[in-house]
Amino acid sequence: MMKKRITRKTIILTAVIGGILLMLTVIGNTIVSSRQMMTATDDAVSEVSSFYLEAMADQRAKTIANLIDSNFDDMEKAVAFIKDQGIKTDQELRDTLGSVKSLLSLDGFALADEDNIVHKQYTTYTGGSRHAFLSEEEMEERDVSTFSNYGSTKEVCLAAPTPDLQIAGKPYKASFVQFDIREIIDLLAFDDEGRTYFGLYSKNGECLSDTDLGPYIAKNNLFDSIKGILPEDEWNTMHENFSNGVEGDTSFTANGVVETISYVPVENTDWMMAALISESVIHDRLQSVREKSQTLSNNQIIFILLFSGIFFLILFLMLKDLSKKDLEAEKENTRTFRHMANTDSMTGVKNKHAYSDAEAYLNQMIRDGQIEKLGIVVCDINGLKHVNDTLGHAAGDKLIQDASTMICKFFTHGAVYRIGGDEFTVVLQEKGYESMTQVIEEFNREVEGNIEKNEVVVSIGYSTLTSEDQCVHDVFERADQMMYQRKQQLKAMGAATRS
Amino acid sequence: MKVISRRISIALLALISVLSFTSCSAASSDLQAAGEVLANTEEGASGAEIKTSVHSAVNFDHELMPYEPKKDHYNFYFTYKTVHPWWDAVALGMEDAQRQFLDKGITVTYEYLAPESASAEDQTKRLLAAEEAGDYDVIGVDVADEAIISPILDKMSDDGVKVMTFSSSDAADGCKRIAYVGNTHNYEDGADLTEALCKKLNYQGKVAILVGSVGAPCHEDRAMGAKDTIAKYPDMEIVATEYDMDSVDLAYDLTLQILQDHPDLDGIICCNMSNPVGAARAITEKGSDAVIVGMDHDQEALHYLKDGVIYCLGVQDCYSIGFDTLQIAVMIADGNQPGELFDEKTDETTTVIYQEDAPIMLSLLYGDE
Numbered sequence: 001m002m003k004k005r006i007t008r009k010t011i012i013l014t015a016v017i018g019g020i021l022l023m024l025t026v027i028g029n030t031i032v033s034s035r036q037m038m039t040a041t042d043d044a045v046s047e048v049s050s051f052y053l054e055a056m057a058d059q060r061a062k063t064i065a066n067l068i069d070s071n072f073d074d075m076e077k078a079v080a081f082i083k084d085q086g087i088k089t090d091q092e093l094r095d096t097l098g099s100v101k102s103l104l105s106l107d108g109f110a111l112a113d114e115d116n117i118v119h120k121q122y123t124t125y126t127g128g129s130r131h132a133f134l135s136e137e138e139m140e141e142r143d144v145s146t147f148s149n150y151g152s153t154k155e156v157c158l159a160a161p162t163p164d165l166q167i168a169g170k171p172y173k174a175s176f177v178q179f180d181i182r183e184i185i186d187l188l189a190f191d192d193e194g195r196t197y198f199g200l201y202s203k204n205g206e207c208l209s210d211t212d213l214g215p216y217i218a219k220n221n222l223f224d225s226i227k228g229i230l231p232e233d234e235w236n237t238m239h240e241n242f243s244n245g246v247e248g249d250t251s252f253t254a255n256g257v258v259e260t261i262s263y264v265p266v267e268n269t270d271w272m273m274a275a276l277i278s279e280s281v282i283h284d285r286l287q288s289v290r291e292k293s294q295t296l297s298n299n300q301i302i303f304i305l306l307f308s309g310i311f312f313l314i315l316f317l318m319l320k321d322l323s324k325k326d327l328e329a330e331k332e333n334t335r336t337f338r339h340m341a342n343t344d345s346m347t348g349v350k351n352k353h354a355y356s357d358a359e360a361y362l363n364q365m366i367r368d369g370q371i372e373k374l375g376i377v378v379c380d381i382n383g384l385k386h387v388n389d390t391l392g393h394a395a396g397d398k399l400i401q402d403a404s405t406m407i408c409k410f411f412t413h414g415a416v417y418r419i420g421g422d423e424f425t426v427v428l429q430e431k432g433y434e435s436m437t438q439v440i441e442e443f444n445r446e447v448e449g450n451i452e453k454n455e456v457v458v459s460i461g462y463s464t465l466t467s468e469d470q471c472v473h474d475v476f477e478r479a480d481q482m483m484y485q486r487k488q489q490l491k492a493m494g495a496a497t498r499s
Numbered sequence: 500m501k502v503i504s505r506r507i508s509i510a511l512l513a514l515i516s517v518l519s520f521t522s523c524s525a526a527s528s529d530l531q532a533a534g535e536v537l538a539n540t541e542e543g544a545s546g547a548e549i550k551t552s553v554h555s556a557v558n559f560d561h562e563l564m565p566y567e568p569k570k571d572h573y574n575f576y577f578t579y580k581t582v583h584p585w586w587d588a589v590a591l592g593m594e595d596a597q598r599q600f601l602d603k604g605i606t607v608t609y610e611y612l613a614p615e616s617a618s619a620e621d622q623t624k625r626l627l628a629a630e631e632a633g634d635y636d637v638i639g640v641d642v643a644d645e646a647i648i649s650p651i652l653d654k655m656s657d658d659g660v661k662v663m664t665f666s667s668s669d670a671a672d673g674c675k676r677i678a679y680v681g682n683t684h685n686y687e688d689g690a691d692l693t694e695a696l697c698k699k700l701n702y703q704g705k706v707a708i709l710v711g712s713v714g715a716p717c718h719e720d721r722a723m724g725a726k727d728t729i730a731k732y733p734d735m736e737i738v739a740t741e742y743d744m745d746s747v748d749l750a751y752d753l754t755l756q757i758l759q760d761h762p763d764l765d766g767i768i769c770c771n772m773s774n775p776v777g778a779a780r781a782i783t784e785k786g787s788d789a790v791i792v793g794m795d796h797d798q799e800a801l802h803y804l805k806d807g808v809i810y811c812l813g814v815q816d817c818y819s820i821g822f823d824t825l826q827i828a829v830m831i832a833d834g835n836q837p838g839e840l841f842d843e844k845t846d847e848t849t850t851v852i853y854q855e856d857a858p859i860m861l862s863l864l865y866g867d868e
Binding site for chain 2: 116125128129149150
């Protein structure tokens, strides 16, 4: 029994400690994993933003380059078409330019002759001061340029030499198209809810696209804007990259916000395409991911705590139930032991040990003055030795049991103790005390009747507590003496005695 | 453009308001524009008034007048003094009007041509060639030299050709050209710029005058306005008058020479668009303190104004000149004469701007902050 209890406690203790350790380990691991994921995310932001921006800038640069190539191709087709028309008059030229416009959708298509006279569908004008590419005496290669028009529009001019073109005998210098740069920029725009910015720049950092490169740089000169907030060597590198048409990226902090710029050259032009994103935008973008992750981690922790709580509650209840059962069993055992220790096995009344306990208790009560009414009855079985000797111990035991039964029958309101082989004591208090004299008289009459019937004879003496008594034994002594006197009386009446 | 008292200016503005309410749109817009010029040049005008005027100095927001052309196709010939960005700005206004006619289903074709350098002889040849071609509804000219060109225009008119003048230089008084669209106050522009310079110099000092092309009415009139203004102040002296023939490089060289001859030069009056650019370059290079006043909207000149090298600039509304020239040419081609539809001289504004106005003008004209 003892061994089983220890094993069970050990198992429970192990389960509790193990459970707590497991719970702490899982929670700790969850928190650490969550933090590590966030740190890894932060580290990835810079790399991803640069990569993302570079791809974005590169895509736009290619779009522009393709658009320019497409325009130049169309211009070549237009010139070839015009050559084939055999134009002889200005009106025929205007009509042909109108056809080119509708056939190839080249809205701003124009030709410039050797005198820098520009021919369009509806207008012929002197263009020397209006078109920079005409300042060259002879045009040798394609020219892509931007300029600020009077009226603040920025325009793109794509010009190509036309060395073999003659109309009505007059050599022509170039063909060109000119259009608002916003026509290109509108093609590049897409709805990303203002998270990223881009701009087309000249090599000196002038914004050609009239687009905001973020709130800090806006439409201002790129290099002027970031001078002072970008380390000088990085600024110089970027400036050099722009000058040489080399792609790159850089980051700077403006107004507490980290901005990343990627830039790539636009093929066959002097332009650079730049894209910018604020790190905060990426962080904001990742915020939902972070929040989800955080929520997941929190849920995990809550689940673990909940699960552990339920587990420990069940464990506690089981332990409590187990302890209660053990306690009750122990109490029962104690009761059994105590009962066995205080009960006479032969008669079923309380034994000498129980009387000693009761006597000690009563003595304390007497000392404390808490008891006034106490009666002690001392009983002794007459002729027990004679029965044992003549009829055997079984008969003797039977006599004892009969005596006990008779005593208990009369002293129903008293505590009966077997204190010796043939001796009983009855302790009377309260109701038993009040009826003591009457009961003794009835008892004695019964005994005297038994003498004639040769049945069990018990001599009794009694006494009550007096003010001089110091303890129960004082009362007992008087009752015992009285009992001997009664025994002599009964002998005289024919009852057997020990002697 | 004159320096007049605040009281007159206020009275003019009041008149403008009344005219606006009575819906005299065409006339009132001219007067309003004139009023803005006057208000802007008015000494002591409030900052708010100046800014408003600067913003409206060039009007890019035009609509054709409610006139129904009689034909669906017109063909014009325009020639001007010389190849120069100033006339390119005029061309943009013309092209705007051309687009708006096209939107109404009316095709307007034209030639807009000039020599590399100003020349009355070249202009004469062009005009006669255009007359001989005979297929132009109207021939327009920015007069290179009124003495030479005016008789040519008279003869063309006598021959039945519909002739108009435009941009900055009209023909001589009494010329038979039908109408003029452009700056009608070149003399006043020169006088007002010079008045501003004199005040800045506390009405004493040596000044030089740079002029554009010899004989060009607009340039000569401004120079005349400048000279007459200087003459009012006994402590002011004109030490040199030079012509740059509308060349920035020549303006630069001439200014260097003037500074060499007169190291104590106090100011330079520039009468055309190239003058102030060349003068500012030279002044900057030499570290001179000479105060520059000049004409027009050259981007480089506006930057010099922004930087304080140039004191003030008179900015003409070239866009409106071009726009109005084309739509009045259509009316003239239809046989209309000055009167209810258009004035014999359609005035366009000049706005004097100062250093604080330069960023606005740079943004307005060039998107340049």
